[in-house]
Amino acid sequence: MDCYNCGTTLNRKTRSAEHILPNSIGGKRKAYNLLCKTCNEKFGRSIDNELASRLARFYTLLNTEAPAQKTNAAISSRKDGNIAQHDRFITAIKKDKSFSGSPGYFRAIAKICLNYYLSKGYPKQYCDTIKSFIRGEHTDPIYQYYAPENRPVHYPHENEVSHILHIHGSKTSGVLYAYIELFNMQNLVYIFSLNYNGEDLDVTYCRDIIKNEELTKNIQLDLSRKQLEQALASPSTAEERLFPRFERLMHIIENRITEAL
Numbered sequence: 362m363d364c365y366n367c368g369t370t371l372n373r374k375t376r377s378a379e380h381i382l383p384n385s386i387g388g389k390r391k392a393y394n395l396l397c398k399t400c401n402e403k404f405g406r407s408i409d410n411e412l413a414s415r416l417a418r419f420y421t422l423l424n425t426e427a428p429a430q431k432t433n434a435a436i437s438s439r440k441d442g443n444i445a446q447h448d449r450f451i452t453a454i455k456k457d458k459s460f461s462g463s464p465g466y467f468r469a470i471a472k473i474c475l476n477y478y479l480s481k482g483y484p485k486q487y488c489d490t491i492k493s494f495i496r497g498e499h500t501d502p503i504y505q506y507y508a509p510e511n512r513p514v515h516y517p518h519e520n521e522v523s524h525i526l527h528i529h530g531s532k533t534s535g536v537l538y539a540y541i542e543l544f545n546m547q548n549l550v551y552i553f554s555l556n557y558n559g560e561d562l563d564v565t566y567c568r569d570i571i572k573n574e575e576l577t578k579n580i581q582l583d584l585s586r587k588q589l590e591q592a593l594a595s596p597s598t599a600e601e602r603l604f605p606r607f608e609r610l611m612h613i614i615e616n617r618i619t620e621a622l
């Protein structure tokens with residue numbers, strides 16, 4: 362097995378424990394057959410940090426523990442402090458209805474999709490474009506926010522907050538892509554290949570980050586090559602349509618903080 366980024370042979374000395382989903386947002390599953398130590402650290406310092414700087418706060422806020430002493434003063438300072446710390450960031454999102462992350466943010470999400478795909482042992486030959494995108498070399502978009510107006514791909518249960526990874530490959534349509542939800546509110550499609558000729562694939566991984574367990578989900582998303590091409594070609598308001606999902610997350614966070622106090 363070789364590092365998918367630099368090709369170094371992975372052995373006991375060179376391999377590393379790469380989290381499929383970053384630790385900073387509650388990812389637990391690791392794989393040793395993806396990246397060498399050097400590449401793991403390099404991505405960790407760059408794009409993974411960028412993703413964490415935007416998203417890790419939500420994981421922290423969801424998992425707020427009650428203060429040791431429930432005095433009124435401790436309670437109110439804790440409650441105000443938790444959200445206030447992130448207030449400027451959250452206010453900006455509410456105003457723009459957008460995360461409009463930097464390129465590094467979208468590269469880090471691409472890496473999550475590729476990590477998942479390769480950890481399943483699926484063929485590497487369809488991954489050149491997404492690899493090059495992760496490195497920052499391929500700059501044309503290979504992703505699109507995905508929020509169909511009438512039919513969400515997935516409805517979380519009440520009070521569920523989860524990350525979802527789904528791979529779809531279809532020999533008939535010739536497409537291979539990943540669908541991802543982070544906190545059920547950053548929902549995107551990443552295209553691996555529009556010349557896919559391999560086996561039909563439909564696999565899903567879901568991690569509930571409040572209950573801290575894996576959930577079984579049946580995700581069905583059958584996009585054609587034409588739909589994928591159109592999604593990339595036309596500027597979309599899909600991110601704005603995800604804004605209610607962001608508000609839902611903030612609502613769950615506020616309830617949990619209040620309950621913990």
Ligand SMILES: [Zn+2]
Nearest residue numbers: 364367397400
């Ligand atoms: Zn490497």
